[in-house]
Amino acid sequence: MPETARRGDRIAASRYGNRPTMKDVAARAGVGLKTVSRVVNGEPGVTPDTERRVQEAIDALGFRRNDSARVLRKGRTASIGLVLEDLADPFYGPLSRAVEEVARAHGALLINGSSAEDPEREQELVLALCARRVDGLVVIPAGDDHRYLEPELKAGVATVFVDRPAGRIDADVVLSDSFGGARDGVAHLIAHGHRRIGFIGDMPRIHTAAERLRGYRAAMEDAGIAVADTWMSLGVTDPERVRRAAEEMLAGPSPVTAIFAGNNRVTVTVVRVLAETGRPVALVGFDDFELADLLRPGVTVVAQDAAALGRTAAERLFRQLDGGPLGPERIDLPTRLIQRGSGELPPAP
Amino acid sequence: MPETARRGDRIAASRYGNRPTMKDVAARAGVGLKTVSRVVNGEPGVTPDTERRVQEAIDALGFRRNDSARVLRKGRTASIGLVLEDLADPFYGPLSRAVEEVARAHGALLINGSSAEDPEREQELVLALCARRVDGLVVIPAGDDHRYLEPELKAGVATVFVDRPAGRIDADVVLSDSFGGARDGVAHLIAHGHRRIGFIGDMPRIHTAAERLRGYRAAMEDAGIAVADTWMSLGVTDPERVRRAAEEMLAGPSPVTAIFAGNNRVTVTVVRVLAETGRPVALVGFDDFELADLLRPGVTVVAQDAAALGRTAAERLFRQLDGGPLGPERIDLPTRLIQRGSGELPPAP
DNA sequence: TAGAGCCTGGACAACGTTGTCAGATGCGGG
DNA sequence: CCCGCATCTGACAACGTTGTCCAGGCTCTA
Structure with a gap:
């Protein structure tokens, strides 16, 4: 029946x-x-x-007015999408918050999701947001091929990439100067007398990681120091492997006397390892983190301004929306070396 | 023309x-x-x-399919709204992430916004989400009157409050046991010999703040200690005022020998103040925070599990969505005292 | 080879809103 | 007293999709 x-x-x-x-x-x-x-x-x-x-x-x-129907009729949704890597990562909190503030100032809502560093999941998420007809997208890319976004760009979906550039597609991008920041940080260690300097970073597939590695190599080369393979550890971010990597660098006949950490999660783990071993190894980390100043020694970092990244990207997004697309542009935000003690330790004999 | x-x-x-x-x-x-x-x-x-x-x-x-039209036709949007206080607060990162994971598992997108602790902005945000016809709402309330949500509840918008209860309305709520946690934390200090114990917390208008204050009073009363007005500082969270509050407690003829901090932002500021003064004042904070174990002394905290709060709330939300509304329920999640050193310092003479 | 039944494809209405346009109403002036 | 005008109101189509229902063509069997 x-x-x-x-x-x-x-x-x-x-x-x-x-x-x-x-x-x-x-x-x-x-x-x-x-x-x-x-x-x-x-x-x-x-x-x-x-x-x-x-x-x-x-x-x-x-x-209450049904905005779905309204959107259908009017064409614009007054919402923008934010795709980032992991909301639980403290680096993205202020970034996300900054994007939200700008969106709010323009009367738009924020829809967001985490890609968990998985390119497929990123694409899935981005397309879901496009299906919702968000007016614009702020994307921290996980993948390196974004051609799937071509129809959206053509259709006028404002898009800005943050933190890492888009792959195989022309789009606005807002970056921190990873190369320059890393080079400065490593040069700082060299200036304090270090020559055997370790580098622990993420997979070079990730643009920022590659740039930071490049900065490390550049600083070493500028100082005429040949880099040993055993000083570099790439594609390593989970605490257990970072721990092993750090311990290996510190062992052996000619251990490193300083470590450059490629991002804040790595830095924190290295701090832990150094605290346990008790050896006076110098450390400079990329990314600032809360309480870095309270540790003993304070952790010297190359700081990037996450909020500024988010704000800049969102503002550029709305400028696209207000005036149609501008030419794709790449904006580099400067980094800042903050000396707190750990980067100024002299090399152990 | x-x-x-x-x-x-x-x-x-x-x-x-x-x-x-x-x-x-x-x-x-x-x-x-x-x-x-x-x-x-x-x-x-x-x-x-x-x-x-x-x-x-x-x-x-x-x-790409236009989901606005689809939603209009089908009724459900496969999206849920999350309203929290401040995305940049590290406490909310894991919570937000946990909600997102559950939403994702149910094929839903997350739309979120910050209330900035402003009741009016909270309402504005919630109603905007309802206009979007989100299927459900996870709300960390800023206000204390949520009767404006009555039509939505009647219409079947699944709603779960987190971290603080809803005001003047019957709805599900998931909380940490603020009262019990604070009482345990203060009792811990008392057990280590302290009698003059300070309390720095947020406005009692905020439920969790009131509960933590109540826990403090209960522990003191249990120990037969009369609380002096000068030991309590309420409605104080911005660093400058926390700093002043702490300094005042530590000055005068009979200064406190221990401080209980009502949330992690307060705790961090107090740590700074104590580090500067160099006095061996005991400290227990409500909320854990990253690196608390790396400080010297490590910071003893009453930890709540932000991810569990978010997960529990989101799961309950989808249970409502799958099976219609259950009776409103209040879920209390336990807290855990983590001893790291700062809470075990003996009272200075 | 004709009839029954299945499979594929399409016409049409409906979801709730807004833009367009025309009708109704009331007012003042000639 | 009637006309013109301004002001207010409502009928209707359209936005892009999906659910319902029916038509046509195909296969299989008798």
Whole structure:
């Protein structure tokens, strides 16, 4: 008996999920549909008396405009998408917050998701956001091929990449100067007398990791130091492997006297290892982190401004939205070396 | 000449924003509209050959289904809203991430925003999410009156409050045991010989702050200690005022020998102050934070599990969505005292 | 080879809103 | 007293998708 089944569905649906529409409000207030729309949107041309009647009906029914329908009609969603790597990573908190503030200032909502550093998941997420018809996208890319975004770009979805450049596609990108920052950090260690300096970083597949490695090599080369393979550890971020990598560098006949850590998670783990071994090994980390100043010694870092990255990207996004696409541009934000002690230790004999 | 103006608008709109629809795909593939819909949604009843033709047209045009229209038709949006206090606060990173993971497992997207601890902004945000017709809401409340949500609850919007209870409304809530945690933390200090113990926390208007204060008072009373007004500092979280509050407690003829800090931001500031003064004052903080173990002394904390809060709330949300509303329930998650040194210091003479 | 039944494809309405346009109402002036 | 005008209101189509329902063509069997 399909009739009954259908009836049943309808009842269930109306019990949870059916909300009053403008039509309902109009009926209750004894006015036309469009008049309700006018009141809801604060359009002119409604007598105060009519407006009051409509407003009463709205309150009585608990009506809320259905933005899905509105979006369908108007074309713009007043929402932007943010795809980042991991919300739980403290680096992305301020970035995300900055993007949100800018979005809010432009009356837009933020839809976000984490790619967990998985290119496939990134694409899935981005396309889901596009299906929602977000007006724009801020993406911290996990993958290195973003050609799947071509139709979106052509259709005018404003897009800005942050922290790492887009792959095989022309798009705006906002970066920290990873190369220069790493070079400066390593040069700082060299200036304090170190020659055997270790590097622990992420997979070179990741642009920032590659750039930081390049900065490390450049600084070493500038100082005329040949780098031993055993000083470099790439593609290593989980605490257990970082720990092993650090311990290996510190063992052997000619151990490193200083370590450059490629990102804040690596830095923290290295701090732990050094605290345990108790050896006075110098350390400079890429990325600042909370409480770095409270440790003993304080941790010297190459700081990037996560909030500025987010703010810059979001502002550029809305400039695209307001004025149509600008030429793709690459914006490099400077880094800053903060000396706190760990980077100024002299080499152990 | 309004004709021209309108024409102009239309061109601009079509240049950026007009995307191919199923109709376009259907025309290009030489099939009917519904057939395209079937292919896009993987419904059965399409010959492989037809499917291939449709798929080619989709790829050629760069078609993406418009989920706004889909939502309008189907009723459910497969998205949930998360309203929290401040994404940049490290406490909310793991919480937010946990909510996202659960949402993802249920095929839903997460839309979020920060209330910045402002009740009005919270309401604005929640209602904007409801207008988007999110299927459910996870709210960390800033205000204490949520009657504005009554129509939404009646309409079946699944809602779970986290970290603080809802005001004047019956709804699910997932909390950490603030009272018990604070009482245990303060009792721990008392057990180590302290009697003059300071408390620095947020405004008692905030439920968790009030509960933690209550826990402090309870522990003191249990030990038969009369609390002096000068030992308590309420409504204080910004670093400058926390600093002053701590300094005042430590000055005067009978300074406190231990401090209980009401949340992690307060704790960190107090750590700074104590590090500067160099006095051996005992400290227990509510909320764990990264690196607490690396400080000297390590910081003893009452830890709550932010990820568990988020996970529990989101899971409950989807249980509501799957099975209709359950009775409103309050879930208390236990806290855990982690001894690291700062809470075990004996009172200075 | 004709009829029954299945499989594929398409026409049409509906979701809730907004833009367009035309009708209704009331007012003042001739 | 009637006309013109301004102001307010409502009917209608459209946004892009999906659910329903029906038509046509095919295969299989008798």
